[in-house]
Amino acid sequence: MTSRIEWLRATLVASSLALFMINPVLADSSVSADTAPAEFKVTDFLLDNGMEVVVIPDHRAPIVTHMVWYKIGSADEPPGKSGIAHFFEHLMFKATAHHKAGEFDRAVSDIGGSNNAFTSYDYTAFHETVAPSALELMMSFEADRMRNLILTDDVIKTERDVILEERRSRIDNNPQAVLDEEVDATLWQNQPYRIPVIGWMQEMEQLNRTDAIAFYNKYYRPNNAVLIVAGDVEPETVKALAEKTYGKVARGPDLPPRVRPVEPEQNTKRTVTLSDPRVSVPSFSTQWVVPSYHTAKAGEAEALDLLAEILGDGNRSRLYQALIVKQGIASNAGAYFQGTMLDDTNFTVYAAPRGDARLADVEAAVDAEVARIASDGVTPDELEKAKDRYVRSMIFARDKQDSMANIYGSTLATGGTVQDVQQWPDRIRKVTTDEVKAVAARYLVLSRATTGYLLPQQQAGN
Amino acid sequence: MKSTTALNPRKPFLFPTRREGKARATLVTLLLSILFLILPALAARAMEIQSVTSPKGVTAWLVEDYSVPVVAIRFVFGGGSTQDPPGKEGLANLMTGLFDEGAGPLDSEAFQIKLDDAGAEMSFDETRDGIYGSMRMLAEQRDEAFDLLRLAVNEPRFDQAPIDRIRAQVLSGIIANENDPDTMAQNRWARAVYGDHPYSRSDQGTRQSIAAITQADLKALHKALFARGGLHVAVVGAIDPETLKKKLDMVFGDLPPNQALAPVADIEPKLAQHIEVNYDLPQTSLRLAWPGVKRKAADFFPAVLMNEILGGGTFTSRLFQEVREKRGLAYSVNSSLVNQDHADALIVTTGTRSDRAAETLGIVRDVVKRLAEDGPTEAELAATKKYLIGAYAINNLDSSGSIAATLVELQLDDLGIDYMQRRTGYINAVTLDQVKAAARKLLTAEPTIMVVGPPLAGAGKG
Numbered sequence: 021m022t023s024r025i026e027w028l029r030a031t032l033v034a035s036s037l038a039l040f041m042i043n044p045v046l047a048d049s050s051v052s053a054d055t056a057p058a059e060f061k062v063t064d065f066l067l068d069n070g071m072e073v074v075v076i077p078d079h080r081a082p083i084v085t086h087m088v089w090y091k092i093g094s095a096d097e098p099p100g101k102s103g104i105a106h107f108f109e110h111l112m113f114k115a116t117a118h119h120k121a122g123e124f125d126r127a128v129s130d131i132g133g134s135n136n137a138f139t140s141y142d143y144t145a146f147h148e149t150v151a152p153s154a155l156e157l158m159m160s161f162e163a164d165r166m167r168n169l170i171l172t173d174d175v176i177k178t179e180r181d182v183i184l185e186e187r188r189s190r191i192d193n194n195p196q197a198v199l200d201e202e203v204d205a206t207l208w209q210n211q212p213y214r215i216p217v218i219g220w221m222q223e224m225e226q227l228n229r230t231d232a233i234a235f236y237n238k239y240y241r242p243n244n245a246v247l248i249v250a251g252d253v254e255p256e257t258v259k260a261l262a263e264k265t266y267g268k269v270a271r272g273p274d275l276p277p278r279v280r281p282v283e284p285e286q287n288t289k290r291t292v293t294l295s296d297p298r299v300s301v302p303s304f305s306t307q308w309v310v311p312s313y314h315t316a317k318a319g320e321a322e323a324l325d326l327l328a329e330i331l332g333d334g335n336r337s338r339l340y341q342a343l344i345v346k347q348g349i350a351s352n353a354g355a356y357f358q359g360t361m362l363d364d365t366n367f368t369v370y371a372a373p374r375g376d377a378r379l380a381d382v383e384a385a386v387d388a389e390v391a392r393i394a395s396d397g398v399t400p401d402e403l404e405k406a407k408d409r410y411v412r413s414m415i416f417a418r419d420k421q422d423s424m425a426n427i428y429g430s431t432l433a434t435g436g437t438v439q440d441v442q443q444w445p446d447r448i449r450k451v452t453t454d455e456v457k458a459v460a461a462r463y464l465v466l467s468r469a470t471t472g473y474l475l476p477q478q479q480a481g482n
Numbered sequence: 483m484k485s486t487t488a489l490n491p492r493k494p495f496l497f498p499t500r501r502e503g504k505a506r507a508t509l510v511t512l513l514l515s516i517l518f519l520i521l522p523a524l525a526a527r528a529m530e531i532q533s534v535t536s537p538k539g540v541t542a543w544l545v546e547d548y549s550v551p552v553v554a555i556r557f558v559f560g561g562g563s564t565q566d567p568p569g570k571e572g573l574a575n576l577m578t579g580l581f582d583e584g585a586g587p588l589d590s591e592a593f594q595i596k597l598d599d600a601g602a603e604m605s606f607d608e609t610r611d612g613i614y615g616s617m618r619m620l621a622e623q624r625d626e627a628f629d630l631l632r633l634a635v636n637e638p639r640f641d642q643a644p645i646d647r648i649r650a651q652v653l654s655g656i657i658a659n660e661n662d663p664d665t666m667a668q669n670r671w672a673r674a675v676y677g678d679h680p681y682s683r684s685d686q687g688t689r690q691s692i693a694a695i696t697q698a699d700l701k702a703l704h705k706a707l708f709a710r711g712g713l714h715v716a717v718v719g720a721i722d723p724e725t726l727k728k729k730l731d732m733v734f735g736d737l738p739p740n741q742a743l744a745p746v747a748d749i750e751p752k753l754a755q756h757i758e759v760n761y762d763l764p765q766t767s768l769r770l771a772w773p774g775v776k777r778k779a780a781d782f783f784p785a786v787l788m789n790e791i792l793g794g795g796t797f798t799s800r801l802f803q804e805v806r807e808k809r810g811l812a813y814s815v816n817s818s819l820v821n822q823d824h825a826d827a828l829i830v831t832t833g834t835r836s837d838r839a840a841e842t843l844g845i846v847r848d849v850v851k852r853l854a855e856d857g858p859t860e861a862e863l864a865a866t867k868k869y870l871i872g873a874y875a876i877n878n879l880d881s882s883g884s885i886a887a888t889l890v891e892l893q894l895d896d897l898g899i900d901y902m903q904r905r906t907g908y909i910n911a912v913t914l915d916q917v918k919a920a921a922r923k924l925l926t927a928e929p930t931i932m933v934v935g936p937p938l939a940g941a942g943k944g
Contacts, residue, residue, distance in 0.1 A: 080549050081529070083876060113797070122807075125797035130865050132872015135797075149876050181810025188765035189813050189833045301658035335582075336598055345590075348647060351654030374654040405598060412601045416618060419550050420881040476661075 062428070063255035064438045067262060069271040070243030074438060075258045076250035076424045084251030085422045086158045087147040088166075089429040091246070092239040094219070095141040095212035095280060095363070101235075103183065103219015106139040107227050108235050110179050112146060113137075116168040121175075124161045133158075141213055142362040143433035149422065152252045159265035166240050166269055176229045184225065187218050195296035196474060203292050203472035207307050210281045211363055241272030246432045250425040278435075280363060283309050290470040297477040301351070302379040303372035306386070306471040310463045312361040314435040321359045322447050323455040324367060324463070328357040329406040330398050330456070331389065332369060336405070338389050339369065347385060349377035362434045367463060379473070390464050397457030410448050529879070531889065531899050534717075536727040538735035542715035543889045543899060544726055547882070551621040553719035554882035555631070556890050557734075558612040560712035561743045563685040564824075565703060570695050572687020574613060576649060577700050578606035581615070583644035585633035590644045593630070602627035604634065610681055611823040612894070613707055618883060621720035624729075632733045635708060640700045649692055656686055663761040667769075667934040674757055675771060675930060679749045681825055705742075710734060712741040716889035718882040748824045754928040758938060766839035766935025767831070770846065773924050774819055774826025777895050783912050784920040785819060785828075790866045791858045791917075792850070792925075793817030793830060795873070798865070800849050805832060811842045828924055836935045843931070843938070854925035857918030871906050 063075045094105045115121040128135040133150035148158045191197045201216050208214035218224070247266060249258045286309060313321040332339040332355025343350035353371035369390060373382045417423045431441050535541045542555075563574040582597060582604055584590040597604060602619040604627075615635070619627035659665035669684065676682035686692075713734060717726055751771055775785040793801035793816050805815045815832035830850070834842035858866075878888040892901055 078549075080547065081875060081879060083880070122798060122803075126865065129796040129798055129869040129873075132869050132874070132876065134795075134873070134876050149880075151872065178808070178810040182806055182813055185765065185811070185833065185835060186813035188835060192764040193833075298661050298663065299658075300660045300662075301654055335594060344651070345647065348650070351651045351658075372654065372658075374650045408601065409598070412620060415550065415620060416552060416603075419552050419554075419618075419883070422880070 062438060062442070065259065067242065067267050069267060069269060070241075071262070071266050071269075072246045072432065073258065073262055074246065074248045074428050074432065075253065075255040076248070076421075076428065077252075077254065078250055078418075078421050078424070079252050081421075082151055082252050083149060083421065084152045084155050084249060084253050085147060085149045085425045086155060086162070087145055087248040087250075087425050087429055088162050089143050089145040089246040089248065089433045090239060091142075091244050091275075091278070091433050092144055092235075093140050093142040093433075094215060094217040096239070096278065097212070097215070100223060101227065101231055102215045103187075103217075103224040104227055104231055104235050105144055106218055107180065107183050107224070108232055109137050109139045109144050109146075110183060111171060111175070111232055111236075112165055112169065114175050114179070115170050116165050117170060118164050118168060119161065124165070127157060127161060139217055141217060143430065145429055145433075147422070147425075155249070155253060155258075156261045156265065159261055163265040163269055166242065166245070166266070169236060171229055171232055171236075173229055176227075176232065180224070180227060183218070184221070187221060187224065190218065191216070192221075195294060195298055198296075199292065199294040199472050199474050202294070203305070203307065203470060206290050206292050206472075207309065207366060207470040209283060209286075211283050212280055213361075213363065213365075238272075239275070241275075242266055242269045243271045244275055246429060248425045248429045248432075250421050278362060283364060286468045286470075289467055291473065292470070293473045293475060295475040295477050299474055299476045301372055301374075302473065302475045303370065304379060304383055304471055304473045305368055305370035306383075306466075306469045307366045307368045308463050308465070308469050309364050310357065310367045310459075312363065312365040312434070313359045313431075313440070314362050315364050319447065319451060319455055320459055322444075322451050323459045324357045325359055325410070326403060326406045326448070326451055327393070327398075327456050327460055328355045328367065329409060330402050331355040331393055331460075334409075338393065339371065339386060342389055343371060343382065343385050348375075349385060350374055350382050353382075353386060360430045360434050360436075379475075383471075387466055390460075390466065394457070394460040394464050397453055397460070400453055403451070403453050403456060407448055407451070411445060414445060529885070529902075531902075532723060533899055534723045534726050534730070536730040536735060538731045540710060540713070540715065540730040540734045542717050542726060542730055543893065544716075544721070544723060545718045545882075545885055545889070546720075546722060547718060548621075548720045550882070551720055552618060552882055553621055553624050553627075553717065553721050554616070554618045554886045555715065555717045556614065556616045556883070556886040557713060557715040558614045558890050558894060559707045559709070559741070560612055560823075560894075561707050561741060562608040562610050562612045563683070564610050564680040564746045565707065565744055566680070566683070566685075566687070566691075567699070567744075569691055570687075570699055571683045571691040572652065572685070573695050573699055573703055574608040575685050575687065576645070576652060576692060576695055577640075577703055578608045578613060579648040579652070580640055580644055580700065581606045581634040581638055583648065584639035584641050585630075586637040586639075588633065589639070589641065593633070596626070597630055600626035600630060602630065604631065606634075608685065610685065614890075616883065616886070624721065628729045628733060635733055636736060638700075638704060640697050640704075642697060645695075645697060645700070649695070652686055652692055653689065656684075656689060656692070663759060663763065663934055664767070667757075667759040667767070667932060670757055670759055671769065671932050674755050674932075675751045675827075676749060676825070677752065679824075680746055681749065681822070705738075707741055707743075709738045709741040711739055712743070713737070714890050714893040716886040716893070718886045718889075746824050751825055751827050751930070753930050755930040757930070757932040759932065759934045760937050761935060763935045764836060765833050766836040766933060766938075767833050768839065768843055768846065769932040769934075770830040770850075770929045772828040772830075772850075772929050773927050774821065774828050775920070775924065776826055777821045781916065781920050781923070783908050784916040785924060787863060787866050787870065787909070787912055788853070788858070788917050788920045788924070789817055789819045789828060790870060791862050792853055794866075795877075796869060800853065801830065801832075801846065804845055804849050805834075805842060809845070811835070811838060811845070815846070839933065839935060840938050843933075850925050850929075853921050855922075857914065857921050860914055863912075863914055863917055867909050867912070870909055874902075874905065 065073050097104050131154050135148040137146040205214045339353040343353040350371045351374035355369045357367045358365050369386050371382050371386050373379050532544045534544045566573040584593050601623045604617045607614045617631050672682040793799045801815045805811050812832045812834045817830045820827045879885050
């Protein structure tokens with residue numbers, strides 16, 4: 021069973037898995053379909069209408085994961101229309117010219133399959149997990165709704181109420197989420213990541229049919245989509261089925277390159293504070309703008325991944341050992357880096373005090389570890405162990421079919437390639453201690469950071 | 483161990499169309515209800531389960547599979563947090579946080595370094611009714627990993643320093659949630675529904691109870707629970723039966739033969755109550771409980787089908803259609819059958835805008851009433867059977883870890899190693915009359931209803 025909190029954790033794992041999901045065995049292999057029949061041998065090709073296809077065979081269970089990733093996310097939304105990407109994701113489950121509302125869902129549930137969709141800053145993805153014999157049916161439904169959706173004002177109004185409830189549930193009912201939203205809007209002064217994926221309430225309330233149809237016609241096109249099929253199938257089969265279904269959808273106009281506003285230089289220390297009666301233990305997080313895999317110079321994003329691992333991932337990390345084990349002042353402490361993004365991304369450290377420790381002391385202790393790693397770097401032993409953990413994660417990741425699909429999908433939707441995924445372990449292996457130290461010194465500058473504080477009510481304003 | 487995640491500033495990153503899992507259905511009656519879903523002809527074909535018994539008499543179910551060089555083991559000792567002595571609530575939870583904090587000759591730090599070097603991940607967790615352990619390891623390092631597991635299971639040190647540290651983290655979590663309306667509501671619910679039964683207690687304990695826990699308490703609980711008599715084991719991955727037998731003897735063979743469990747009474751959840759936890763929230767949570775059905779009862783599968791039709795895991799359930807799809811009143815609305823060792827229930831949960839909470843509650847009750855009076859249609863039943871037959875593999879068998887978890891639950895429920903082959907027959911044999919009878923039996927009771935939000939009568943009244 022999944023609780024909400026666990027769900028949040030699961031999605032974060034999924035997103036960070038985007039960094040892990042590689043098959044080391046394939047690191048130096050080509051990607052053509054005809055050379056290696058081996059398990060996990062990845063094939064990719066283009067349909068004539070520009071739709072990209074990636075096939076990841078995995079014959080351990082008679083199951084196939086079918087995903088369509090559109091290269092459109094909340095950061096691509098027009099001004100004043102925040103939430104339209106996510107709203108549109110919901111609308112994709114409505115009637116089309118060929119299928120009544122709910123018919124696709126019933127077709128999936130009738131065969132014991134599962135289906136869903138998700139939206140992020142840089143992409144929107146739709147997925148079904150079914151028996152391989154149903155793959156063609158899934159493809160025909162998915163290809164149909166790429167172009168044939170019918171949206172009425174009634175449908176728009178009801179589903180808009182659903183996303184407003186979703187916003188209340190995820191954000192407005194939760195002080196941590198309310199704070200996070202405004203920390204993002206402060207960290208990002210210019211880049212669209214400043215706007216929440218789910219949208220600002222007052223703009224969501226105004227989203228309408230005209231907005232939705234314009235959005236649909238612009239972005240839901242085969243030449244803006246990536247098909248990922250992972251599981252008990254062969255590339256030749258997928259190719260034939262994809263040509264028969266998606267291949268019939270007309271190519272849309274070429275979309276302009278995804279060039280968005282970028283951040284100006286940050287010259288200040290910014291803070292955002294929320295005090296709330298529901299909070300009993302204070303906490304903080306500090307964030308920096310750093311390059312993503314797509315925007316970084318060669319090797320920098322890999323170094324940032326390893327930096328986050330050494331500084332704050334798990335109970336062998338520096339923050340855990342220093343604050344929780346040795347000093348005994350924190351109940352949790354860590355760091356993370358979200359590298360699979362189209363534009364510059366964020367690097368975050370966080371902690372919360374335990375016992376009599378004060379938040380200010382905990383923050384100072386985190387800052388001290390950040391300063392130390394930026395000035396002294398990491399040891400060769402720390403770096404080797406961090407690399408080992410990454411390689412191990414990749415092997416464990418192969419154990420779950422949809423993890424592989426998520427890696428390839430998120431990478432390809434954020435400007436990466438199949439080769440980038442496959443060569444990633446080698447690039448991680450090549451990172452040096454100097455390179456980790458260099459990114460720490462360059463990016464983790466305490467005087468140019470954005471910090472969010474979540475405080476109990478009584479500490480407000482005094 | 484369940485540590486608090488409330489302080490973790492990591493945030494939702496992806497926004498799916500439908501919330502995964504049974505979300506809040508797990509508020510109180512947690513975790514062990516997973517296996518009311520059923521088995522796929524699909525998986526039965528693909529997967530051979532062997533029963534392996536070691537020379538010392540330890541039995542494990544094994545799925546031998548070499549396609550990924552990974553081994554996953556999962557096991558359970560019966561008797562979880564219900565075994566916490568009165569005044570020592572939180573003992574089982576604290577114990578599960580200490581298995582990687584020193585064992586045998588290795589202190590906390592030495593153990594964790596060895597575990598990291600071995601490339602293995604080990605975790606322990608408790609439910610009301612069991613202590614679960616899991617490990618996943620790289621096949622090539624399985625000897626080192628199993629050796630560490632042997633130490634953790636047989637010779638946990640429970641050193642004072644890690645006890646105090648982990649206890650402080652748990653305490654931080656307890657304090658952090660003290661003013662959280664959801665946590666307050668959870669506690670109210672547990673007391674109202676379970677009275678003074680052990681199921682009413684917080685598995686993390688209270689400030690006072692965890693302060694009272696000593697090293698001797700931990701050792702005593704370990705000694706009482708970690709015995710071969712209450713043990714079930716499942717292993718999936720790159721290991722053959724002969725090798726596994728040696729590992730089973732090494733890890734579990736020297737444990738005492740019998741557990742020493744405090745008896746726990748069966749309890750009927752107390753229904754027909756109205757609980758309001760008033761808090762000024764933009765979204766109101768509703769939670770309703772009806773009687774459940776025992777896993778071994780003759781009408782278990784009719785009840786499972788009925789629940790699925792009411793509000794199960796698809797987009798097509800009655801609650802989903804009436805509450806969300808037609809009226810946009812909620813983002814998530816679910817029903818689930820919860821089976822624990824000593825209590826069963828059918829739980830419905832949803833979250834709805836506070837000014838329309840009364841309306842949503844009325845619709846939920848109306849949907850339930852109609853199902854109780856008229857039962858489902860033949861078509862609904864036929865579609866739901868197909869769903870449940872197909873969904874088992876996708877929901878329960880999508881990775882080595884989830885297969886191992888499923889096999890442990892099958893053993894706990896005493897369903898037999900060939901259950902997956904029989905399950906389809908059980909589902910297909912259910913008649914419409916049986917489902918109608920299950921609906922009448924469970925859903926005509928007056929439910930316990932909990933409202934978390936502003937007073938239900940509406941915003942206008944003081």
